[in-house]
Amino acid sequence: MDVLFSNVKELVALAESQNKPISEIMIEQEILITKRTREEIIAQMDNNLTVMEKAVERGLQGVHSASGLTGGDAVLIQKYMASGKSLCGDVVMDAVSKAVATNEVNAAMGTICATPTAGAAGIVPGTLFAVKNKLNPTREQMINYLFTSGAFGFVVANNASISGAAGGCQAETGSAGSMAAAAIVEMAGGTPQQSAEAFSIVMKNMLGLVCDPVAGLVEVPCVKRNAMGAAKALVGADMALAGVVSRIPTDEVIEAMHKIGKSMPSALRETAKGGLAATPTGKALEAKIFGKDKVDSDTVNS
Amino acid sequence: MKYRSVFDIIGPVMIGPSSSHTAGAARIGRVARTLFGRQPEWARVHLYGSFAETYKGHGTDVAIIGGLLDYDTFDERIKSAFADAEKLGMTFEFIPEEEEAVHPNTARLVIGDSEGVMELTGISIGGGTMEVVELNGFPLRLSGHYPALLIVHNDRSGVIASVSNAIAKLNINIAHMEVDRKEKGEMALMVIEVDQMIDAALINELESLPNVTQVSTLAN
Numbered sequence: 001m002d003v004l005f006s007n008v009k010e011l012v013a014l015a016e017s018q019n020k021p022i023s024e025i026m027i028e029q030e031i032l033i034t035k036r037t038r039e040e041i042i043a044q045m046d047n048n049l050t051v052m053e054k055a056v057e058r059g060l061q062g063v064h065s066a067s068g069l070t071g072g073d074a075v076l077i078q079k080y081m082a083s084g085k086s087l088c089g090d091v092v093m094d095a096v097s098k099a100v101a102t103n104e105v106n107a108a109m110g111t112i113c114a115t116p117t118a119g120a121a122g123i124v125p126g127t128l129f130a131v132k133n134k135l136n137p138t139r140e141q142m143i144n145y146l147f148t149s150g151a152f153g154f155v156v157a158n159n160a161s162i163s164g165a166a167g168g169c170q171a172e173t174g175s176a177g178s179m180a181a182a183a184i185v186e187m188a189g190g191t192p193q194q195s196a197e198a199f200s201i202v203m204k205n206m207l208g209l210v211c212d213p214v215a216g217l218v219e220v221p222c223v224k225r226n227a228m229g230a231a232k233a234l235v236g237a238d239m240a241l242a243g244v245v246s247r248i249p250t251d252e253v254i255e256a257m258h259k260i261g262k263s264m265p266s267a268l269r270e271t272a273k274g275g276l277a278a279t280p281t282g283k284a285l286e287a288k289i290f291g292k293d294k295v296d297s298d299t300v301n302s
Numbered sequence: 303m304k305y306r307s308v309f310d311i312i313g314p315v316m317i318g319p320s321s322s323h324t325a326g327a328a329r330i331g332r333v334a335r336t337l338f339g340r341q342p343e344w345a346r347v348h349l350y351g352s353f354a355e356t357y358k359g360h361g362t363d364v365a366i367i368g369g370l371l372d373y374d375t376f377d378e379r380i381k382s383a384f385a386d387a388e389k390l391g392m393t394f395e396f397i398p399e400e401e402e403a404v405h406p407n408t409a410r411l412v413i414g415d416s417e418g419v420m421e422l423t424g425i426s427i428g429g430g431t432m433e434v435v436e437l438n439g440f441p442l443r444l445s446g447h448y449p450a451l452l453i454v455h456n457d458r459s460g461v462i463a464s465v466s467n468a469i470a471k472l473n474i475n476i477a478h479m480e481v482d483r484k485e486k487g488e489m490a491l492m493v494i495e496v497d498q499m500i501d502a503a504l505i506n507e508l509e510s511l512p513n514v515t516q517v518s519t520l521a522n
Contacts, residue, residue, distance in 0.1 A: 003303065030308050035497075044309060051315045065319075067359075106318035109361065109381055116311045116429045118321040124312070146312045153311035158303055162311070163322055163428025165352040165406040171428070179311075216356025218319035269406060271355040290358060 004029040008155055008196050008250040015192035022182070022192050023144035026151035045143050051113045052102070052125035059101025063108045067289050070219040071108065074101035091130050092231050099126025099230035103223040115146075116153040116162040119169075119218045120176035122226035124149050127180040127233050135187055148186045149179040152199055159251070160258035164211035165270040167261025169225060174206030174257065177229035177236070184237035200246035200253045202236035207253075207260055210268035212275025215286035221276055305431060306447050314430045316375040322407050323353065323360030326426030328380060331369020333434060333446055334411045334422045337518045342413035342420075345370055345394040350403035350410070353426075363396050366409060370394075375430060404435070440482045440491040446520060448477050448495040453508060454516040457483045457490040461513045465492060468507050474498045489515075 004025060005011040015022050030041050060078060064071030077097035080086060086093045099122030106112045106121055115124040128145050131137075137145070153162065156175045161167035181198035185191075190198075206229075214220040246253065267274030276282050305311065316325040335342070347366055349357050357363050361380070367387050368380035379386060387394060405425035412421045423436035434444040437452065444450060451469075455461050462481060469476060475497040483490035500519050508517045 006303075026308055034307055041308075045312065048309075048312055048315060109318045111315065111376060111378070112318055113313055113315050114321040114325065114430050116321075118316060118318055118325065118430075121318075121321075147308060150308035150312040154305060154308060157305040157311060157429060157431075161428055163407070163426075165322060166428060213356070213359070216359035218360065266351070266406065270352045271406075272359070273355065 002032060004032065006155070007159060008152065008199070008254070011151055011155065012192045012196050021144065021148070021186055022151050022195055023147035023186065026147040026154070042143060045146050046139070048113045049143055049146060051111060053129070055102045055105045055110060055112045056098045056125060056129055058110060059105045060097070063104050063110065065104070065107040065217075065219055066109070067215070067217055067219065069107070069214070069217060069285065070223050071104050073223065074098070074104055088231075091134055092234055094133065095127045095130035095230040095234055096227045098129050099123050099226040100223055102126060103226045107217070107219045107223065115149065116157060116175055116179070117164070117172045119164060119222050120172040120226060120229065122223070123173060123176035123229040123233060124180045124183070126226065126230040127184055130230075130234075131184055131187060137187055141187060145183045145187050148183040148195065152179045152182045152195075156254055156257075160254050161261055167258065168264050168269055169209040169211045170206045170257055171261055172211070173225045173229040174203055174209055176226075177206060177233045178203040180230070180233035181236040181240070184233060185240055188237065188241055190241050194240045196250045197245050198237045198240035200248065200250045201239055201244065202232050203253045203257060204246065204248070205232055205236075207257055210264065210275050211270040212268055212277045213270065213272055214277050214282040215289050216272035216277070217289075220285075304427060304445075305429070306445075310429060310431050314375045316430060317378065317380050320360040321430040322426040322428050323356060323362045324365045324380075325375040325430035326407065326432045327353070327362045327409065328365040328369040328373065328375050329430065329432045329446065330409050330424030330426065330434075331366040331411065332372060332374070333369075333424065333432070333520060334413055334420070335370045335372050336520055337422065337437070337452060338413055338420050339518060340415070341390060341392065342370060343392060343415035344413065345392065346397065346412040347394065348397045348399050348410040348412075350399050350401065350408040351406035353407050353409055354398035357396065357398065366411070367394055370413065437491065439484065442480055442482065442491070442493050444493055444495070444520070448497065449500050450520040451492070451494045451496065451500060451508070452518040452520070453492040453494070453514055455490050455492065456513040456515065457487050458513045461511070462492065464511050465494070465508060465514070468504065468511065469494070469496065472504055474500075474504070
């Protein structure tokens with residue numbers, strides 16, 4: 001299959017040599033691979049953006065999951081921000097609250113757009129709708145933010161993994177935070193290379209993060225990992241825009257993430273057998289939610 | 303290349319909570335339904351690895367049944383799939399397996415009705431993307447990225463040529479093709495992914511070819 005880029009080095013080189021943003025290279029590759037028209041592709045991304053907006057709106061009104069483990073934190077954070085007491089500033093806390101809002105909706109089996117997964121779905125939209133208030137982007141620029149995120153995610157998915165069961169949480173919120181950092185840089189007027197630097201800076205700080213969901217639910221600690229993923233994305237983007245570079249090239253950081261994921265024991269890859277899931281409280285919550293017959297054969301209506 | 307489109311990364315639009323355990327699971331169920339060609343009357347679902355350990359929390363079970371009812375990843379009815387299946391008289395059973403599978407998120411679906419039984423193994427590789435890795439005992443690799451033809455035939459000389467000729471006559475380009483058989487001279491399976499949509503005329507023509515016993519399709 002013909003692709004325009006298969007790693008970050010090629011992606012950045014193409015964007016810089018053709019003097020195009022990364023989002024445009026992603027759109028061109030999508031046209032090439034799927035043979036769909038530019039209009040169709042942009043309309044689908046516009047629709048995904050609308051799904052993200054609605055999920056954030058719903059979460060900010062306050063939702064709770066069926067298990068009772070998560071919900072309502074997005075509202076708490078927004079109220080705290082309104083008090084004017086936030087220490088790390090409104091853009092960061094706004095992104096955090098909107099990331100949490102999205103994942104609270106996800107945990108409540110609401111409608112979301114996976115970016116790149118459902119468990120990590122808060123970070124890309126959370127940062128987007130927070131940065132929006134600072135940079136006042138057009139709708140087109142917001143859609144491009146998603147294409148730029150997607151371009152980096154495309155490389156990670158094909159060269160490493162975006163699955164918690166295969167690579168741990170570093171593959172999910174790690175990928176999402178790094179993708180968002182790269183997209184923030186582009187929206188803020190940074191270069192394609194600066195997008196890659198932002199990606200690397202964030203991913204390096206996500207390496208080794210395990211997937212250890214309590215009771216196997218996408219709730220604890222997933223919602224708060226989206227919160228921190230959004231914060232890291234903003235900090236990483238700011239560092240790259242300041243001119244900070246990663247000593248390890250982006251593709252090598254991705255390769256490192258892949259290898260770390262492969263060497264993770266299965267207990268720490270979404271089996272709910274290790275980490276926070278295996279703590280006394282994690283176990284007690286599991287027993288409370290599912291009772292003791294959880295792993296027994298489950299026969300329904302047969 | 304496992305992931306082909308930007309919408310494999312920014313997408314799918316889906317009902318929570320997990321892209322691999324909910325959306326990917328729904329897609330495995332839906333592909334099984336499509337290949338079976340009709341609503342199954344019963345389903346036995348074997349779950350492996352992370353699927354076996356966490357399927358209740360992730361709604362993997364309702365998602366697979368939703369897929370068997372032909373619901374897409376964003377269909378709100380996934381939540382009521384158990385009740386919906388019951389109304390249609392479909393029975394189902396989930397069996398968490400202890401043994402290790404090739405991929406940590408693997409589901410083996412055995413579905414059937416009075417006319418036939420089909421067995422399909424799917425893996426959910428992350429972000430809602432899935433692959434079919436086995437069908438009725440034949441190992442294969444089917445991503446669902448392209449429209450596909452699955453042709454069960456007798457292992458005789460000339461069958462592959464007559465099938466590819468019929469496809470070529472309609473100016474349809476073959477993107478990927480696999481052929482496998484159980485034993486020499488016995489039942490064989492062709493999996494053909496194509497670039498263009500597959501229409502009823504082609505299916506009819508393929509079904510009429512000598513030694514072709516069954517044709518199933520998967521739309522993109």
